[in-house]
Amino acid sequence: MILQIDDRNRVRTLTLNRPDALNAFNEALYDATTEALLAAADDPEVAVVLLTGAGRAFSAGTDLTEMQARVTDPDFVPGRHGFTGLIDALTRFPKPLICAVNGVGLGIGATVLGHADLAFMATTARLKCPFTSLGVAPEAASSYLLPHLIGRQNAAWMLLSSEWVDAAQAREMGLVYRVCEPAELLDEARRHADILASRPIPSLMAVKRTMMAPHREQIAAAGERENAEFAELLGAQANAAALAEFTGRGSD
Numbered sequence: 001m002i003l004q005i006d007d008r009n010r011v012r013t014l015t016l017n018r019p020d021a022l023n024a025f026n027e028a029l030y031d032a033t034t035e036a037l038l039a040a041a042d043d044p045e046v047a048v049v050l051l052t053g054a055g056r057a058f059s060a061g062t063d064l065t066e067m068q069a070r071v072t073d074p075d076f077v078p079g080r081h082g083f084t085g086l087i088d089a090l091t092r093f094p095k096p097l098i099c100a101v102n103g104v105g106l107g108i109g110a111t112v113l114g115h116a117d118l119a120f121m122a123t124t125a126r127l128k129c130p131f132t133s134l135g136v137a138p139e140a141a142s143s144y145l146l147p148h149l150i151g152r153q154n155a156a157w158m159l160l161s162s163e164w165v166d167a168a169q170a171r172e173m174g175l176v177y178r179v180c181e182p183a184e185l186l187d188e189a190r191r192h193a194d195i196l197a198s199r200p201i202p203s204l205m206a207v208k209r210t211m212m213a214p215h216r217e218q219i220a221a222a223g224e225r226e227n228a229e230f231a232e233l234l235g236a237q238a239n240a241a242a243l244a245e246f247t248g249r250g251s252d
Contacts, residue, residue, distance in 0.1 A: 003032040004054070010047040010197040011190065012040050019055030024063040025086075025108060027079030034081035037089040047197040047204060049093070050189055051112070052100040058125065061107025064134075064246045067234075083108070084227065087140050090115040091219055094205050096196050100189040101125045101176065107139065110158075110165075114145030117208065119176040120189040121167045127175070133162035135238025137229035144222035148215070150174050 004015040014036050016023040025033075040046045053059055062083065066076075081089070090097070090112065099113055101121040110127040113119045121127075131138055138159050146155035150173040158165060167179045180188045196204060233239055 002029050003036060005036060007046070008190075009194050010045060010201075011050055011193045012036075012043075012046045012048070013050045013052065013190075014040075016051075016053045016059055019053075019057070021063065022057035022060035022104065023053040023055070023109070024060040025083070026063040026066050027077075027082060030083055030086050031079040031081045034085045034089045037086075037093055041089075041092070041094055044201070046095065047199070047201045048096045048098060048193045050098045050100060050193050051116075052186065052189070053102050053109075055103070057103040057109070058099075058101045058105040059107075059109030059112075060104060061109050061130070064243060067243060083139070084223075087115075087223060091141070091216075091223075094208060095201070096193075096204055096208060098189055098193050098196075100185050101127070102182065102185055104128075106130055111138070111140035111142040111146070113175055114140065114142055114149055118189075118192060120178050120180055120185055120192075121170055121176040122182040122185045123167050123179055124182055125167055127158075127165045127170055128162065129158045130162045132160060134242045135236065135240075136233045138226050139230065141219045141222040141226065143226055144215075144218050146175075 002017050004017050006013045006015070014033065016029065016033070018024060018026070018029060037049065040049050079085075086108075093115070096117045097115060099116040099119040101113070101119060103122065103125050105125065105127045107130060110129050129138070129142065142159065146158060154173045157163070165173070165175070167176070170176045171179045178188065
């Protein structure tokens with residue numbers, strides 16, 4: 001099962017479960033996660049969703065083997081929802097979303113934090129937005145959400161440099177709410193999730209709705225700009241070279 005789903009005390013925990021691939025998102029995982037978010041949004045017994053990863057990674061981002069197949073394989077079949085479906089589900093998710101970053105987070109494994117209401121991160125975890133190293137554009141409305149969340153210069157460094165950001169830096173930037181020892185990460189995230197889940201769901205949804213209302217149009221517009229830039233750069237020289245290097249050496 002590529003996505004584990006567990007319910008407890010009105011908290012639904014979604015665990016990305018492709019540990020051998022560092023929980024990279026292939027089309028199947030994009031679809032499964034999207035479907036799980038849509039189901040949680042509609043479930044009157046779910047107050048909070050907690051997202052984490054199995055094994056040593058949170059998520060290594062988009063599966064680059066599939067990214068290359070999208071460019072080079074005429075028979076490539078995209079998923080029902082895919083990347084854009086997941087981002088739409090995250091953007092529209094009406095209830096509190098908590099992320100517990102248990103290990104490396106690349107690409108969507110980092111930019112998803114822009115959609116989180118609370119994020120917890122293990123001291124040993126690291127984040128990277130590798131877009132310039134892959135010759136592509138930002139994603140997941142990160143060009144709007146990250147400057148809004150962590151300030152223009154911190155966002156510029158993350159999005160332009162393709163360098164790692166450690167847990168202490170992420171906390172200092174305001175990208176995560178709390179940094180925890182690895183063994184304490186899930187307990188701490190769940191403790192906060194349980195507190196939120198003890199509140200009335202309509203009230204939780206009203207708070208999130210009013211907090212997000214001023215940003216809805218900007219998020220949608222940023223996503224459209226990013227998708228257009230991404231489509232133009234996908235398969236271009238820099239991207240093709242980066243993907244060829246990756247697939248030539250494997251995923252090590």
